[in-house]
Amino acid sequence: MSTTYADRPATSAPDDGEWLRSWDPENPATWDKSLAWRTLWISTFTLTLCFASWFLASAIAPKLTNLGFDLTNNQLYWLTSMPGLAGGLMRLIWMVLPPIMGTRRMVTLTTALLLIPVLGWGVQVQDPTTPYWVLLSLSFLSGIGGGAFSGFMPSTSYFFPRRMQGTALGLQAGIGNFGVSLVQLLTPWIIGFSMIGFLGSSAPMAAPPGKAAQVVWYQNAAFVYVPFILVGAALAWAMLKSVPIKANIRQQFDIFGNPDTWWMTLLYIMTFGTFAGLSAQFGLLVKNLYGAGNPDIVQGVGSAARLLVEGYTVPDPVAFVFLGPLVGAGARILFSPLTDRFGGARWTLVAGLGLIASIGYTATALTPDTTSAASLDAGFDRFLWGMLAIFLFAGIGNASTFKQMPMIFERRQAGGVIGWTGAIAAFGPFFFGVGLTIMSPTAFYVIGLAFAVLCVAITWWRYARPGAPRPS
Template sequence: MSTDPTTRTRSGGGEWLQAWDPEDERTWDRALAWRTLSITTFTLTLAFASWFIASALAPKLTNLGFDLTTNQLYWLVAVPGLSAGILRLVWMVLPPVLGTRKLVTLTTLLLLVPLVGWAIAVQNPDTSYAWLLALAFMSGIGGGAFSGFMPSTSYFFPRRLQGTALGLQAGIGNFGVSLVQFVTPWVVGFSMVGFLGASQTETFPGRPPADVWYQNAAWIYVPFVLIGAVLAWTMLKSVPVKTSVRQQFDIFRNQDTWWMTLLYIMTFGTFAGLSGQFGLLIKNLYGGGNPEIATRLADGTTQVLVAGYAIPDPVAFAFLGPLVGAAARVLFSPLTDRFGGARWTLLSGVGILASVIWTSTTLSPDVTNGAAALQSEFTGFVLGMLAIFLFAGIGNASTFKQMPMIFERRQAGGVIGWTAAIAAFGPFFFGVGLTLMEPETFYYIGAAFAMMCIAVTWVRYARPGAPRPS
């Protein structure tokens, strides 16, 4: 990277900056850095919305007439995590090659592929499951963007501000997960523009059939994607980072790359995995997807179960978890700059462990104890899940503070991209796990993993005299 301390930052009228050292106030352009953060954060939020659109649509597909099993729905929500993890391995090496301007612009335009595809497919219940899986895979483009956007933005800020800058970008970007799940129930209730498609009929236990327009859940983002691409192309610059793709892989010779990968799986992997599955868990544990509840609805004994207990609509709750996790990441990022990241990662691990253990007690609701008991169990489940999201969000902020402190600038970008890529498999692993085993077993495995990560954090980074305090 060019670091001439005697030269003001300049671009020569082109895309690439000719002198840039954010650690030197004489060459660092603060306005350009924050403008870059603003635009990339806006487009990253759209990318996350595109990535998790399957999780907002999947719990409703059977209500729209799609003939899909519970396992097929879990897989539909899991596949975007698989593709995002794979694509992040590609995107992580692109920032030095393409530069921020081209990377953000082209990636943003690619979001149109899954969005338009979902808008068309959701209107036809005869759409093949293979095509739905293909759309779910293409949704991973939005997840892949993270491993390109975050390292690219890190080039623009000094280390003392990277916890705040990266925390803001990732945290606000994470709001895209909550956004797509919050906006969907609202926008599907009316026809935005006639030529965008006809209505569908939705059935839901305890309610009369209703006309809905689920294509709106995807169309609503298309104009914002186009705006984001234009802003990126016209207002962003690129930092010349002198490194080849081969050189970027020297991060794997550093043991801290692997330790931080584990910690980011615990934090962001949990956030992303549960964000994708929260709605389906509500439906399959406490809604019509629970066989005991479905049987009672079918045989006319509904009142035995639901007097005083309303069957929860997954989309009415699913946005809360990502919202809490994203807010925690934003709010705690400045605190990681002030107090360091390792101690917050330790707190995150302990909090995740306690919350997972608590929530595991609510995963086998007993519908025979009456409505009041079932409602109490559901409330405990939701609160436990929100606690997991809270501590995962804190850890998302703290780990991104640790990495720039542990690694040199060139390596830090690569490590951020790599750890983000592996953690992006969270929705896939959570989907597969919940398909292959009972939820309680899966949560017990999560608790054991959290205990291991707590030990790693304490021994390597947080204890007095730790080898790499951060």
């Protein structure tokens, strides 16, 4: 089914205050630039809140045992994995909503739904006796924020001409991705003081060996987003419009008959799947490889913890966990204009080659040498820089693949493919969490390296080489 636009100017009055009568961003004479950019900025603001909600569990989970929660390492991995499973499943729903609900209703409702997991986490982190199934349920509900991506991005693509979609989608996704860093950077600071008395009382949080226990208001990590969510929902309802691109669910599924849908899905798994998966697990990897979660480094937990390697300073995961998402989101923003200028396929190729090199480098630091503090420090430095390189190239690939899709597919299909690829790649946190519970980190990274090699071959053969079938 081809996209249908009415013949009347895009600047004509909406039919009912919400749906535009016509909209053709490829026609400069009728394209309402101010409406397009207003849509981008409001939906980007709310998408940032969605990502913060989606990764709230990854910021909270590493410290739950320090707060008195009786949880194993595997249970903590599952808490950070469940939002990925839920986000992927919910993206399969959100990907079909833009033509059905329209931008205004979809963005408003989605933003309001974020209150459910955010308020839930704020209440339950104050009670160490909270059953594990309740925490797991909250992790699943956090997937609402993950699902939003596959609705917001296609919706925004409707408002911009193809020549600008690399920049527009890169800005939205990149700034939205900053929500991951925001929640991980803000959490250790915001929990340090009481915001409003009636939100709850303080609690002691055990510190790594050699450091004093800290009094925290851990509920702040969730409650701080509530007023912004309310503002975002109000702005979306008051200021957004909807583009008259109509297609039912059956019609939207015609994307699956196009082989490029499947090739681009693999490429986006390589890029965003890696970004999302490592963003969720970065803190636990720091803790369990080089921190207090490694029994060869620290014996015991809480106030009874004892350092086994003399002279070693145990890294606090919250001091590093935000860096990876920050680098990845920044790369997505900075490289998006370059994809508009030079094409997406070339940068996807660069991203894939960079991922191969950085994954291989990081894999050499996944088995810590605990014989001395110096060897642990050197290993942690190698691990940290390798991880940041992975995030860098994943961010570049996130920008380039989203430039490719609008160039490969017609407008409505491009929106559907963006939603679908985003849905599948959103399972990254889940598969990374499960993978790290059933095999060693080294084995898991080797599998990731092999997958990156496959994706580089696909990129070169299908999109980047001279005479490629679908240059993009």
